[in-house]
Amino acid sequence: MTRDTVRTLHALRGTVRRIAITHRLPAEARARLVLSLSDLCAAPLSSGRLVTLTSDRQAGRDGTEFLTLRSRFLGRSISRTAVRRLPLPGEITPCGDFVWRLAIPPLPPDPNTPASPGTGPGPASALTPHTNPFAAGPAVDMAFVEEELRAALDHSDALAAELSLLERELIETNSGVLALYVQLEERDQALRRSHGQVLRALEDALRPRPLHVNGLEMAVHYAPASDDSPTGGDLYDWFTLPDGTVHITLVDALGHGVTSTRTALTVTHAVRTLALEGHPLDSIVARTDAILRPYDHDVMATLLLARLDPATGHLALANGSHPPALVIRGNRTADYLEVRGRGVGYPSPGSDRVLTTTLHPGDLLLLYTDGLTESRRDPVEGEARLIDAARRHRSHPTAVIPGAIASDMLGDALHNDDTLAIAARLLPHPFGGGRP
Structure with a gap:
C-alpha cells in the first residue's frame, strides 16, 4: 500500500498517472482516472486543501489482481450523483472517501512477448510495479499523455465507425421497410378493388331489374x-x-x-x-x-x-x-x-x-x-x-x-x-x- 499527499492539481495528475502506469492500467482507463480525480480535486486544491491518495494492490478469488485507489478530501463533501457522472465513476465510502477498484492486466509470460490487448503500445508496456515512469523527465510524461490521447481518439474513431455502420444498417432497414410498405399498400389496394367488385356485384344482384x-x-x-x-x-x-x-x-x-x-x-x-x-x-x-x-x-x-x-x-x-x-x-x-x-x-x-x-x-x-x-x-x-x-x-x-x-x-x-x-x-x- 502506498500513500501520497498532493497540494496542486499538477502534482495530483502526475501522481495518479504514475499509479495507473505502474499498475499497467490501459491508456483509456488511465485517462478517465486522471480526469475523474482532476474534476473532484480541482476545487479543494485551488482553495489550499490537501488531497490524500492511497493505492493498494489486491488479488481476487480467481487470481485476478485489482488496484484499489482511495482518495480523501480534507474538509470537502461530494454527492453520489456527482461521482456517478465522472468519466470513470467510483464509489463513496461511509467515511467520505472515494474509491476506484480497477482490474490490473496480467504481465506477459515472456519479456519478448508484446503486451496483452488493451494495454496499448507505448512506454507503459515495459514498466513494472517498481518503475518510476517519470524518471526520464517531461518527454516521457508527454509520451504517456499522447498515449492516453491516442487511446481516446481510437475509442472515438471506433464509436464513429460503429455509428456509421448503424446508420447504413438503418438506411437499409428503412429502405426494406419502405419497400415492404409499398408492397403491402399495393396488395391492400388490390384487395380493396377485388372486395369492391364482389360487393358491387352483390349490390347489383340485390337490385330489381330495370x-x-x-x-x-x-x-x-x-x-x-x-x-x-x-x-x-x-x-x-x-x-x-x-x-x-x-x-x-x-x-x-x-x-x-x-x-x-x-x-x-x-x-x-x-x-x-x-x-x-x-x-x-x-x-x-x-x-x-x-x-x-x-x-x-x-x-x-x-x-x-x-x-x-x-x-x-x-x-x-x-x-x-x-x-x-x-x-x-x-x-x-x-x-x-x-x-x-x-x-x-x-x-x-x-x-x-x-x-x-x-x-x-x-x-x-x-x-x-x-x-x-x-x-x-x-x-x-x-x-x-x-x-x-x-x-x-x-x-x-x-x-x-x-x-x-x-x-x-x-x-x-x-x-x-x-x-x-x-x-x-x-x-x-x-x-x-x-x-x-
Missing part, C-alpha cells in the same frame, strides 16, 4: 354510407301488377351493413308476395309485420309503398314511418304527400290510410330514404333543400335526376348514411291520354 313501362320513366340512385360496405339497409323493389299498375317499395331497415340488408330483403320480399297476391295497399304494412315478427323479433324498418297507373296517372301511397313522397308539378309547385303510419317492428304497425292523387305528364315524383334529407341533422331544413334541388333538376333527363339531387343534398353532409332516391315521371301519351 322496369320498362310505356308512358313512364323511372330512375334510381343508391349510395352506401361507406365505401367499405356497399350494401346497407336501404333497398327498393318495383314490378308491374296484373292490372298494369306499377308497384314501388322503398325500405329503410335499422342499422347498416349486411345485417340491415338482410332485414330489408325480407321486408321487400314479403311486400312483393302480398302485393302479387292481391292484398289491398292499406293492409300490406301491417300484414308484413305480422308475417315477419314471429321469426325475427328484432326486425325494424320503415317503408313507403306506391302504386302508379302509367295510363291514368293515378297514384296511391301507403306509409310506415317513412319520409313522405315529393311531387314537383309542371308549374313548379311542390307537394309533400304526407301519410301517417308506423313501420315494421314498430308499435301498432300499419298505414293509417291510403293517400291518392293524380300525376300529370311532366310531373316529377320523388321517393327517397331519410339519408337524403337528414344529412345535416335538421329534417325540416333537409325537406326545404330537397324541394329546391328537385325544382332545379326537374327539367333534366329522368335518368340523371336522382343522382343530381343526391349530389346537391350530400355535398356538405355532416354525417353519412345510406341514401336511396327514385324519380318517376309520366310521359305525354302520343294519342292524347287514356289506356290503349
